[in-house]
Amino acid sequence: MVKESKIINVAVIGVSQRGLGLIDCLNNMDDVRVTVVCDLYEDRMENASNAILEKCGYKPSCCKDYREVVQRKDVDCVIISTAWSAHINIAIASMKAGKPVGMEVGGAYSIQECWDLVKVKEETGVEFMMLENCCYGREELTVLNMVKQGLFGEIIHCQGGYQHDLRSEIAMGLENRHYRFRNYQHRNGEVYPTHELGPIAKYLDINRGNRFLTLTSMASKARGLREWIIRNKGPEHEHAKIEFTQGDIVTTMIKCAHGETILLIHDTTLPRVYSRGGRVQGTKGIWMEDKSAVYIEGISPYETWEPFENYLEKYEHPLWVEFRKTGVQGGHGGMDFLVLRAFVESVKNNTPPPIDVYDAATWMTVTCLSEESIAMGSIPVAFPDFTNGKWINREEEKPSKYALSKVFYECF
Amino acid sequence: MVKESKIINVAVIGVSQRGLGLIDCLNNMDDVRVTVVCDLYEDRMENASNAILEKCGYKPSCCKDYREVVQRKDVDCVIISTAWSAHINIAIASMKAGKPVGMEVGGAYSIQECWDLVKVKEETGVEFMMLENCCYGREELTVLNMVKQGLFGEIIHCQGGYQHDLRSEIAMGLENRHYRFRNYQHRNGEVYPTHELGPIAKYLDINRGNRFLTLTSMASKARGLREWIIRNKGPEHEHAKIEFTQGDIVTTMIKCAHGETILLIHDTTLPRVYSRGGRVQGTKGIWMEDKSAVYIEGISPYETWEPFENYLEKYEHPLWVEFRKTGVQGGHGGMDFLVLRAFVESVKNNTPPPIDVYDAATWMTVTCLSEESIAMGSIPVAFPDFTNGKWINREEEKPSKYALSKVFYECF
Numbered sequence: 010m011v012k013e014s015k016i017i018n019v020a021v022i023g024v025s026q027r028g029l030g031l032i033d034c035l036n037n038m039d040d041v042r043v044t045v046v047c048d049l050y051e052d053r054m055e056n057a058s059n060a061i062l063e064k065c066g067y068k069p070s071c072c073k074d075y076r077e078v079v080q081r082k083d084v085d086c087v088i089i090s091t092a093w094s095a096h097i098n099i100a101i102a103s104m105k106a107g108k109p110v111g112m113e114v115g116g117a118y119s120i121q122e123c124w125d126l127v128k129v130k131e132e133t134g135v136e137f138m139m140l141e142n143c144c145y146g147r148e149e150l151t152v153l154n155m156v157k158q159g160l161f162g163e164i165i166h167c168q169g170g171y172q173h174d175l176r177s178e179i180a181m182g183l184e185n186r187h188y189r190f191r192n193y194q195h196r197n198g199e200v201y202p203t204h205e206l207g208p209i210a211k212y213l214d215i216n217r218g219n220r221f222l223t224l225t226s227m228a229s230k231a232r233g234l235r236e237w238i239i240r241n242k243g244p245e246h247e248h249a250k251i252e253f254t255q256g257d258i259v260t261t262m263i264k265c266a267h268g269e270t271i272l273l274i275h276d277t278t279l280p281r282v283y284s285r286g287g288r289v290q291g292t293k294g295i296w297m298e299d300k301s302a303v304y305i306e307g308i309s310p311y312e313t314w315e316p317f318e319n320y321l322e323k324y325e326h327p328l329w330v331e332f333r334k335t336g337v338q339g340g341h342g343g344m345d346f347l348v349l350r351a352f353v354e355s356v357k358n359n360t361p362p363p364i365d366v367y368d369a370a371t372w373m374t375v376t377c378l379s380e381e382s383i384a385m386g387s388i389p390v391a392f393p394d395f396t397n398g399k400w401i402n403r404e405e406e407k408p409s410k411y412a413l414s415k416v417f418y419e420c421f
Numbered sequence: 422m423v424k425e426s427k428i429i430n431v432a433v434i435g436v437s438q439r440g441l442g443l444i445d446c447l448n449n450m451d452d453v454r455v456t457v458v459c460d461l462y463e464d465r466m467e468n469a470s471n472a473i474l475e476k477c478g479y480k481p482s483c484c485k486d487y488r489e490v491v492q493r494k495d496v497d498c499v500i501i502s503t504a505w506s507a508h509i510n511i512a513i514a515s516m517k518a519g520k521p522v523g524m525e526v527g528g529a530y531s532i533q534e535c536w537d538l539v540k541v542k543e544e545t546g547v548e549f550m551m552l553e554n555c556c557y558g559r560e561e562l563t564v565l566n567m568v569k570q571g572l573f574g575e576i577i578h579c580q581g582g583y584q585h586d587l588r589s590e591i592a593m594g595l596e597n598r599h600y601r602f603r604n605y606q607h608r609n610g611e612v613y614p615t616h617e618l619g620p621i622a623k624y625l626d627i628n629r630g631n632r633f634l635t636l637t638s639m640a641s642k643a644r645g646l647r648e649w650i651i652r653n654k655g656p657e658h659e660h661a662k663i664e665f666t667q668g669d670i671v672t673t674m675i676k677c678a679h680g681e682t683i684l685l686i687h688d689t690t691l692p693r694v695y696s697r698g699g700r701v702q703g704t705k706g707i708w709m710e711d712k713s714a715v716y717i718e719g720i721s722p723y724e725t726w727e728p729f730e731n732y733l734e735k736y737e738h739p740l741w742v743e744f745r746k747t748g749v750q751g752g753h754g755g756m757d758f759l760v761l762r763a764f765v766e767s768v769k770n771n772t773p774p775p776i777d778v779y780d781a782a783t784w785m786t787v788t789c790l791s792e793e794s795i796a797m798g799s800i801p802v803a804f805p806d807f808t809n810g811k812w813i814n815r816e817e818e819k820p821s822k823y824a825l826s827k828v829f830y831e832c833f
Contacts, residue, residue: 021774098638100560165691166670166688166691172690174724201451225637225639232575232704233577236574258702260682264639269642276702280704280705280706283724286735290670292648295692300712304693312693387635389637389756389798
């Protein structure tokens with residue numbers, strides 16, 4: 010395995026928009042070298058290669074076949090930012106080749122592929138991390154800190170959403186090879202649950218003394234995307250005829266082993282202002298992202314919202330205090346950098362990553378479970394226990410397992 | 422039936438806090454006389470009687486038995502503001518005695534009692550109105566106006582909640598004979614759905630060309646009320662031992678015949694700031710009560726919320742424009758007055774009320790359906806069609822049926 014002082018050679022597989030963003034982040038790390046870029050499209054590899062040349066003064070290898078990439082000697086670990094449907098196959102190939110994996114977010118297509126991912130991780134012992142950047146958001150980590158310090162009392166209910174008007178991006182689908190286009194044309198479910206669910210899972214100690222039991226999903230009719238295409242490309246455009254299956258609003262309710270409930274909203278094909286709509290409610294207080302406000306009984310003035318800012322000062326997560334001191338960098342307000350550092354440090358120190366394969370399987374499986382629930386008329390469906398019972402005792406193992414560094418140990 | 426010029430004699434049955442509020446409103450109406458007050462408790466009747474004496478200079482009759490009240494010659498119509506569980510029986514007795522009914526809000530205990538209510542209305546032909554005041558809220562009616570004018574495009578999704586910290590009120594339960602106490606001790610469901618669902622049903626033309634098809638509910642654990650009792654009355658208090666069954670947060674998803682989805686949140690036993698959490702989303706825009714904001718594609722600056730105030734000026738409902746001219750009065754910011762006027766005018770003119778027995782049955786049944794769904798592990802349950810098919814054609818009948826007055830005709 011790689012030593013702590015050594016430079017880590019990274020292959021980035023999938024170098025469309027998201028891959029480029031990650032490369033941009035990695036280029037700024039002294040202990041990382043992107044040696045290989047991989048994509049099905051030559052133009053994308055060319056872009057990525059040029060970005061690295063421009064920033065770092067060298068050209069990485071370009072390789073179309075991920076199966077070759079994971080075998081290369083100049084690759085210590087792999088970052089996967091392809092279309093959703095390729096994530097798990099590539100991750101499995103990489104682990105089987107002994108290469109630790111940092112995998113971008115997305116939802117699963119079947120429960121089985123999540124089991125496969127878990128099994129290969131367990132059999133190979135090669136580390137796997139899901140790169141859920143929102144777990145490292147400043148607001149999310151501050152709220153986590155407030156949760157862990159008991160400010161909200163016993164946690165009862167959490168909410169979140171991926172509420173992001175992606176119509177213009179998706180509708181360019183076939184032109185820009187955007188994988189959402191095909192997904193929205195054929196699927197109907199909570200296709201992108203992890204940005205909001207990741208932080209919530211950390212608030213609720215999921216897979217570490219708690220777990221998701223069941224979910225129920227409901228989808229609205231699908232109108233937004235088609236109406237946008239007709240309005241913007243005209244009723245005669247070939248895409249104007251497509252009947253999308255993906256409901257404009259998909260609502261999902263999750264029940265946890267300790268009686269907490271979670272509400273998720275997927276909302277990407279109607280006009281709106283971006284929001285992850287976070288909410289945490291406990292027996293002592295509530296945080297509400299859409300109001301950027303907090304109410305804590307006995308602290309806040311009676312039935313009056315306080316600005317979140319008041320709490321940010323006092324409860325900002327140590328990681329973010331440190332981050333701001335050393336200089337915030339990287340995409341999405343810094344959280345891309347933090348999640349990539351967690352992965353890189355996990356690889357360098359050969360320690361378990363803070364968002365592991367059980368987290369990934371559990372969060373990703375929301376997608377296929379929600380499709381099943383909707384298809385069956387919003388029936389409740391059960392979550393598999395991907396830990397096979399280990400979640401009951403994992404809480405106590407946390408300190409030793411998560412000692413990536415002083416700062417990262419304290420993170421979740 | 423009563424003539425338009427005549428003074429309406431009203432009996433108010435149930436004169437606890439809510440009944441007193443309604444009486445206060447009625448006392449200000451020249452064409453209304455509260456002739457009878459009815460309650461199981463003498464002290465409540467005494468309070469109500471004194472309030473009327475003080476304001477209007479006469480004492481109403483006090484009568485403990487509603488069966489006598491509905492037979493009295495000095496009663497033209499009945500207003501019911503008792504505990505939830507008595508609403509429908511009293512309404513049925515009143516209609517059978519030929520007396521039109523204005524019934525306060527609440528949820529149903531069974532589907533059957535909703536059918537009974539509908540059947541008696543149909544058999545007797547006596548008018549029935551549910552007094553859902555929130556349908557007359559200034560913000561709600563403005564949003565309705567925006568919906569009907571197509572500002573949001575095709576409506577896809579609506580949200581609302583009864584999010585009201587009632588812990589201190591409920592926990593005084595046995596002392597102040599608050600019926601919620603016993604309900605929370607034994608039930609688990611969306612026990613109070615109509616304040617948010619009523620306005621949403623009007624946005625979506627429910628029972629008038631659209632209908633609720635199914636719902637699925639999920640309840641969190643119940644912690645808030647007991648923790649409040651322990652903190653405020655001490656762990657030795659007799660109520661501190663009670664294991665409440667009513668989950669702190671109950672989430673309900675409803676699917677409509679035309680593919681719209683509705684999300685309801687019941688949240689009354691955790692600390693928070695009051696909110697009905699309204700949201701309307703269509704293919705052209707969104708309204709979000711918690712931000713008091715609107716975003717309309719092509720009108721609002723790109724991906725930027727506008728204050729709701731901007732739209733209130735332009736789209737305020739004609740009823741409210743009129744109301745503000747003549748002077749806003751009555752509880753809950755004026756909506757109590759408006760809903761009572763709608764009822765009184767319906768009685769005077771012998772015209773169908775704007776919130777009728779089908780609305781009431783449909784909205785109230787959410788409660789027992791949600792209890793069933795939760796008890797069965799969040800299964801989807803089907804709404805009965807209380808109109809027996811009439812909802813398909815009722816839309817076209819609207820103009821003649823809802824011509825209470827120029828203003829009220831335009832209302833929904």
